[in-house]
Amino acid sequence: MELRHLRYFVALAEQLSFTQAAEKVHVTQSTLSHQIKQLEEELSCQLFSRIGKRVVMTERGEAFLEHAQRALREVEEGMKTVRDTSNELSGVVRVGTTHTFNMRIIPRSVSMFVAQHPSVSVQVTELPGDIVARELLAGNLDFGITYKPENTAQLQFEPLYNEEMRLVVGKHHMFAKRRFVRMAELHKQKMVLLPQSFSTRALLEDCFEMANAQPVVVAEMNAVVPMLEFVTMTDAAAIISEYGLWGDEVAVLPLQSPTPVRTPGLLWLRDAPRSPAVRQFANIIRDRVNEFNPKRRLK
Known part of the structure; x- marks a missing residue:
């Protein structure tokens, strides 16, 4: 299979006319018909049906069309990228x-x-x-x-x-000296979490359910910085990405059974x-x- 087979196939799929498709790709009608036949033989299926003077796509032809169009777009985009690499990006x-x-x-x-x-x-x-x-x-x-x-x-x-989520608590929290915390231990613990609209909140809710834990959500905040500040001022805990943490004003603990991973x-x-x-x-x-x-x- 060569690129010309895909171009001829897409042209015929768009025009549903051998005459018009041949004009579009600048070949004779017999050449176009021969190339389509080669493609059908290689795929071992019929892509078009000839009903009198009408041309209609078969179900397999329609399924193949999306892939052929995508392949041609990728080739065109790749050629453009190669040409553009010789110029300064702007x-x-x-x-x-x-x-x-x-x-x-x-x-x-x-x-x-x-x-x-x-x-x-x-x-x-x-x-x-x-x-x-x-x-x-x-x-x-x-x-x-x-x-x-x-x-x-x-x-x-x-x-x-992949990144793991960590439990974050203040220095005087009951969990502050622990090596790790199980999700089940967060049952009825005061917590500040992301709002319900965040995908991360949905992930945490699934983890709570798996551990049969129902924390007490005392606040919802949509940013990490205020969540960390809130934790240092209260006895609430937060769950934050391991890569979103800094400073030494809080204790950071791994979570287990299960470990939330984003x-x-x-x-x-x-x-x-x-x-x-x-x-x-x-x-x-x-x-x-x-x-x-x-x-x-x-x-």
């Missing part, structure tokens, strides 16, 4: 990221990228995970760095690594074109993730 890269990533990965990635490509402007916006997906769908971002959203029909999620990744608009600048910045982020998480990166 334009704007728009990224939406959650708090944890914005603390650890983004600053270093941006500094490396702008040093290599000073003609590119990088715009980073810190957003909750669900808003990252919404802004991406609205066309306001080139890609996001977040957790896998529930609805991925129009989105493509590329997992990067998987951050790159979030793309499915089948949307990616500029060379966007691709290059995403590659730098992947490299930084591998440096930070050599044992937990996903291949």
Whole structure:
């Protein structure tokens, strides 16, 4: 199978006329018919049915069409990328990221990228995970760095690594001197958690249910910094990513039975074109993730 077979097939699928399809791809009608027959023989199935002078796609032809179109788009995009690499990158890269990533990965990635490509402007916006997906769908971002959203029909999620969630308590909390805490021990414990709209909250609720634990949620906050401040001032606990913590004003404890684990990744608009600048910045982020998480990166 060669690219011309795919181009001829897509042209005929779009025109449903051998005459018009042949004109579109600039070949004779007999050549087009011969190439389609070769493709059908290679696939061992009929892609089109001839009903009198009409041409209709078979069920297998319709199934193959989406893949053929995607393959041609990928080839065109790859050719464009290769041509563009000889030129200096320019334009704007728009990224939406959650708090944890914005603390650890983004600053270093941006500094490396702008040093290599000073003609590119990088715009980073810190957003909750669900808003990252919404802004991406609205066309306001080139890609996001977040957790896998529930609805991925129009989105493509590329997992990067696994991160464990940690229990965070004040220095005088009853758990402060412990080596670890089981999820069941959080039953009726005062806690500050992310709002119900966050995917991480849904993950934690599942873990609580598995452990038969019902904590007392005394507050909900949508950002890590105020949650940490709240923990230092009260006897409440919080559950935060192991990579979202800093300072020595709190005690950080592993959670077990079960251990809450999240998987951050790159979030793309499915089948949307990616500029060379966007691709290059995403590659730098992947490299930084591998440096930070050599044992937990996903291949």
